[in-house]
Amino acid sequence: MTARRLPLGGEIERARPLRFTFDGKVIEGFVGDTLASALLASGRQVLGRSFKYRRPRGLFGAGVEEPNICADVTEGAAFRPNQRVTTEPARDGLVLRSASTAPDAERDRTGFIDLFARFIPSGFYYKTFMFPDWHLFEPRIRAMAGLGRVDPAKTGPVGDQVNHFCDALVIGAGPVGLAAARMLAGAGKSVVLADDGSRPGGSLLYREAEIDGMPGADWLAETLAQLAGLGVTILPRTTAFGLYDHGLVALNQRHEDGRADTLWRVRPERIVLAAGAIERPLPFSMNDLPGIMSAQAGLSYLRRQAVLPGANIVVAANNSTGAGVARAMAEAGARVTLVDRRPDTAPLSGIACHAGRSIDRALGRKAVQGVVLDDGTEITCDCLLVSGGFTPTIHLYAQAKGRLAWDETRLAFLPGDPVPGLTVIGGAAGQFTLGEAFATLPAALGLEGAPTAAPSSYAITPAWPEPGRKGRIWIDYQHDVTAKDVELAARENFTSVEHLKRYTTLGMATDQGKTSNLNGLALMGALTGREIPEVGTTTYRPPFTPVPYTSLAGLRGGERMNPLRRLALEGRHRALGAAMGEYGGWLRPVHYGEDDAAILAEAKMARATVGLFDASPLGKIEVIGPDAADFLDFIYYNTVSTLKPGGCRYGFILAESGVVYDDGVLVRLDEHRFVVSCSSSHVAGVHAMLEEWRQDRFPARRIFIHNATAGTATITVTGPEARAAIRAAGIAADLDDAAFPHMTTRPGRHGDTPLRLTRVSFTGDRSYELSIRQDLAPGLWDALDGAARALGGGPIGIEAVMILRAEKGYIVIGKDSDGMTRPMDLGLAGPLRSKKAEFIGKRSLLQEEAQRPDRNQLVGLQPADGGGLLPVGAHGLDLSGAAPRSIGYVTSSYPGAGHDGPVALALIERGASRHGEVIELHHLGSRRRARITAPCAFDPKGDRLNG
Amino acid sequence: MQIFSCPFCGPRPEYEFHFGGDLGNHRPEGFDAVPDQKWADYLYFRNNPKGMAREVWMHLTCGEMFSMTRDTVTMEAAPGEALAEGQP
């Protein structure tokens, strides 16, 4: 017999039984159980396997410090990998699978690895699997590594996020945190009290206390009632895991009913850290056997869930808290032996006591069966409760860059210099008795009204791991780091605490070494002749406990993270059977037919008759005001101020580095009003750029910038029948070429609705862009669609437009240009020579780099090997040297629509002067040959613009 | 998450702001007169101070640029100040 549930007592609700499964076995428990307490009560001891040696492991802790036992938890459709069983409430119907076991914790088939333990010390994998290639070994090693499994078919639920401001955030609702919250709230402060346990109370839930003359439980009930009256917000199951810039405390709240965690972002005026302390294990051989548990955890299971952790219990301690645990276990009916390292321990009635003794080794294979003391005494037991002292939970203080100070009498790192806005109290400040903690509260908080507790004392004697001890002494349970590993690190000169951590992985597991770090650095100190404070601690970084990504992400996922922009005409496109796809953040029609074959058919139709294209995402940023022309002269590579009202000009906007940032048509509606038509994917960037230069360079000038993109829909009508289609659609405008030539803009009407017609062409054919208030676009679309169909045309998707523009040699910035491309590389050298005014990027175009003759320049490519489409991304080769050298690459490649055969665009070294030359292309191991041509492969004279 | 203070809108979360560069990184004027080194300094060389940094930021939601003094070690950020013409 080992652990068992007592018939009476605890906070569990015995009238509400529940069942869940663990590795397929049914476990029974009650509401009020954690997964851990129900598993413990079931008598099962082996609940997991260690990370590296696959040793059987049982529970060590009862809270966030638990290093051993995690499980993958399935609840209906929800799946949570690698949950710490000590912090999760037991619920009916949960399905648990022990983490990192195969097939389960009891019968793990990799357990044989432990037999080879002495051959696989720290660094073994790095040192051994180097030859011939780590990658040969990696898959099998990786399969055994890691904790838990992720089921890609199941996603976590979406968590809530709460932003909150308050005067004071008290972290830890133990007696000291409760007292502090009451004092602060009593002084009129708004207070949030967060605690990672299932209910407030901390140690009062399982340790005896007398506060203000009352039993601890009564004081707790009274205080909670007072806090409720004072309006204190109490957050149970809530871990403050990180302190971030500008006083932001991030807390993760788990919920009893299993719904997704809530992330709290709290900005308090003041942080009060009352997070208590975590008990350390004792270092002796085989100290990782199941049945060996933190003494305070054992006490917590006994008092909170009425689980007596053993029938025959040894309590081993190096401090004065062991006696209380021993007494409690004996009162609950266990046979108890106390082994206290302190020689002056007072004897306890009914309890065998070995004063001044410590444990040399534990006995047993799959569970502890006995201990051997340092004097050779052998004691049989089925449970060993250990206390190696307490490590204050000062993570948030340390994250705030607080400096820790070593306290030799308490054997703990305590907060040193004060950190503004942060007060550390109670166990976290090393005040391990209530009397001492309460007494310091008034000074710490600057407030009256602290409770009092009966005086008691805390005493501890060192029990650090000693160098050269025989046997296997675990320092870090979760990462299977033993004293021998630390000794190896010291021998190989990884003596700095940060090196020790990374070489042995001590403290790097999901428990972040909460129970192990101090023993590890104490041993390193002993090995290198340094005191503990000289060794120091590793850097404290958030999160204090693992936080699910679903909690951090909250609602910010998928389309909520990056919303798709929708067209006003989306309904029309869908009704026409369009395949929709995302282009530059917009959901646009790819093509209208059944499959990809429609793309080329649409392009050919537009060349033959008329195509209708939804160009609404095209940028329409209006620049208005008497100084607008001056401003745009500075913005554009080209001269803008000479443009006549009603005229359009194609141009580039450069970055200050001289690289082409965007291209497009600038429209001058009237003397003081321009429209910047930037690329659809650059609207936000160009808008910000315009605004930035306006404020920086033209702050007191009369310029107004308005982004009208979203409010305006644009339909492009292109092809030989474009004009006929517009006429047939009943649009009132003077379409005579003399009155409305290419590269001009004119007003028009569709019925009562005013619209703007602009003659620019991205296809090389006669084209009109019709811009209209976006909510009125469907009517215009219907009229144009009917007219186009009557003429043998119809709508075309964006991929057809890509063909039409590519065979004309019209570029898409970012596709046919890269982060090196200057305007001269695209064949536009004129403005640099002739424009006298200053403009963005001008100085950079005069640099030697920009003027180099061997730059990559835009060209067309035609297959010269009889093959089909040239692959995009294929590199041109210079084969004249010893090794082939890249001379640029293919940027666009399409079947021609007007042109007979494939067309391609490329950026090729000195390309502009190499038309006619045949070059070799290399792509994914294969070779092609292509002839360099001018970028424009179709209608080079541009006759079709007016055709 | 940091909180910056826009001179026009008050304290707002950092994700509403866009970094605009070092304050006082003036554009050298006169493309035919600016030496290479001076232009390269303007384009590429940043102060990147340890400690007090004076910077330009844009508050994206109101669109205004302003100057802000910030400590890159403590992450303290003074309230932003409106930029006026003639100011560095």
Ligand SMILES: [Zn+2]
């Ligand atoms: Zn603002």
